[in-house]
Amino acid sequence: MADNQQLFQFLLRMGDNTLILGHRVSEWCGHSPILEEDIALANTALDLIGQTQMWLELAGEVQGEGKSADDLAFLRDVWDFRNVLLTEVPNGDFGRTMMRQFLFDAWHSIMLGRLLKSSDSRIAEIAAKASKEVAYHLERSGDTVVGLGDGTEESHARMQEALDYLWPYVGEMFASDDIDAAMVQAGIAPDPAGLRDEYDALVGRFLTEATLTIPDNNWAHKGGRTGAMHTEHLGHLLTQMQWLQRAYPGASW
Amino acid sequence: MEQPSVEQVWEWLDAVPDPEIPVISLVDLGIIRDVAWEGETLTVAVTPTYSGCPATSIINMDIETALRGHGIEKLELKRQLSPPWTTDWLSDKGRARLEEYGIAPPQPAGGPTRCPHCGGTHLEKLSQFGSTPCKAQWRCRDCLEPFDYFKCI
Ligand SMILES: [Zn+2]
Numbered sequence: 001m002a003d004n005q006q007l008f009q010f011l012l013r014m015g016d017n018t019l020i021l022g023h024r025v026s027e028w029c030g031h032s033p034i035l036e037e038d039i040a041l042a043n044t045a046l047d048l049i050g051q052t053q054m055w056l057e058l059a060g061e062v063q064g065e066g067k068s069a070d071d072l073a074f075l076r077d078v079w080d081f082r083n084v085l086l087t088e089v090p091n092g093d094f095g096r097t098m099m100r101q102f103l104f105d106a107w108h109s110i111m112l113g114r115l116l117k118s119s120d121s122r123i124a125e126i127a128a129k130a131s132k133e134v135a136y137h138l139e140r141s142g143d144t145v146v147g148l149g150d151g152t153e154e155s156h157a158r159m160q161e162a163l164d165y166l167w168p169y170v171g172e173m174f175a176s177d178d179i180d181a182a183m184v185q186a187g188i189a190p191d192p193a194g195l196r197d198e199y200d201a202l203v204g205r206f207l208t209e210a211t212l213t214i215p216d217n218n219w220a221h222k223g224g225r226t227g228a229m230h231t232e233h234l235g236h237l238l239t240q241m242q243w244l245q246r247a248y249p250g251a252s253w
Numbered sequence: 254m255e256q257p258s259v260e261q262v263w264e265w266l267d268a269v270p271d272p273e274i275p276v277i278s279l280v281d282l283g284i285i286r287d288v289a290w291e292g293e294t295l296t297v298a299v300t301p302t303y304s305g306c307p308a309t310s311i312i313n314m315d316i317e318t319a320l321r322g323h324g325i326e327k328l329e330l331k332r333q334l335s336p337p338w339t340t341d342w343l344s345d346k347g348r349a350r351l352e353e354y355g356i357a358p359p360q361p362a363g364g365p366t367r368c369p370h371c372g373g374t375h376l377e378k379l380s381q382f383g384s385t386p387c388k389a390q391w392r393c394r395d396c397l398e399p400f401d402y403f404k405c406i
Contacts, residue, residue, distance in 0.1 A: 036379055036380035036382075036390060037380075039380065039382050039383065039384065039390075040380055040381060040382035043382040043383075043386050044382070045305075046303070046305035046306075046307070046386060047303060047304060047305045047386065048305070049305050050301075050303060050304030050305025050306065051304050051305070053304070053305075054304060054334070121335075124335075125334040125335040125337075126334065128334075128335060128336070128337045129301075129304050129334055129335075129337040129338075130304060132337060132406050133303060133304065133386075133406075136381055136382075136404070136406075139381060140381040140382070143381075
């Protein structure tokens with residue numbers, strides 16, 4: 001049986017991924033290349049933040065210290081975040097943002113698919129809700145990666161550059177540790193390492209159609225989901241995301 | 254006051270418009286999952302459409318305002334996540350009203366069957382996402398008008 005502390009860490013990993021990526025994607029609001037993309041990105045961010053509320057609310061409950069989802073989102077510092085590094089890297093150009101979204105959506109859809117069968121019914125319920133939304137995210141980010149990859153010379157070059165830059169952040173999503181082992185043993189969540197083949201097949205299918213080349217090197221930046229070391233970008237993101245609660249503690253609408 | 258029947262409460266709720274698409278009611282939308290009396294307290298189970306839908310809190314407020322207006326004093330709103338909301342729960346009345354309003358109702362095939370303006374069938378998708386999380390943007394190549402499609406989920 002997994003103890004609550006381990007379950008709490010697992011829930012933070014799920015909720016921090018969607019929180020940090022949701023915040024990153026929301027940075028595009030009002031800046032996208034065209035109106036339809038602006039709306040699509042804003043809606044994707046909204047879904048991710050909504051999912052964050054469910055994950056972090058449950059995390060707070062499991063932690064048992066009376067913390068709300070908002071407390072966990074706005075009052076923790078960098079070292080307490082458990083998102084994978086992929087979600088915190090800066091947006092770059094539109095192509096890199098969509099490539100990051102695609103690489104995350106592919107993992108997210110597979111992970112949520114497994115969590116539907118979680119032995120913890122609270123987790124299975126959240127996964128059932130979120131997986132319907134993520135199916136749309138993946139459809140859109142996948143189509144966009146194909147459209148831009150197999151597009152003009154310029155768009156192709158930028159998408160290849162985005163893939164080369166982001167690929168070293170993919171491996172962390174599949175790096176298992178003792179928390180994952182505890183989740184597997186309790187039937188709560190799958191072993192991330194066991195999702196890799198399905199991921200490679202899914203991602204490979206889209207990237208081939210996009211005429212893009214996956215880098216040979218599978219070396220991976222790690223440290224986000226364990227909290228050992230985030231990139232320097234997360235602190236900057238948090239100063240923006242959390243400033244209101246820090247400047248005016250307890251402020252509410 | 255005498256406890257109103259559950260049927261009566263459903264009727265009242267069917268008069269509460271969706272805040273974003275006011276031609277359909279919350280009952281039409283299929284998000285009211287249960288109405289029951291637990292002793293003196295009326296409980297209403299509501300399921301969110303999309304987890305991040307900003308209308309969710311407005312919807313809860315509208316339900317509360319409407320029921321308090323009908324004299325309900327002890328009221329508890331419950332969030333019910335499971336089973337997750339599906340567009341299969343849209344009522345037939347709701348689907349017809351959506352189309353009259355210019356929004357193509359959801360289809361199992363994953364796209365609109367006809368243009369809500371002219372009935373044309375030459376349609377193209379502009380974007381998977383529209384003005385609200387539940388809608389996508391499409392265009393009719395017969396009358397050249399854009400329209401919203403209520404996504405199937
Ligand atoms: Zn038409």
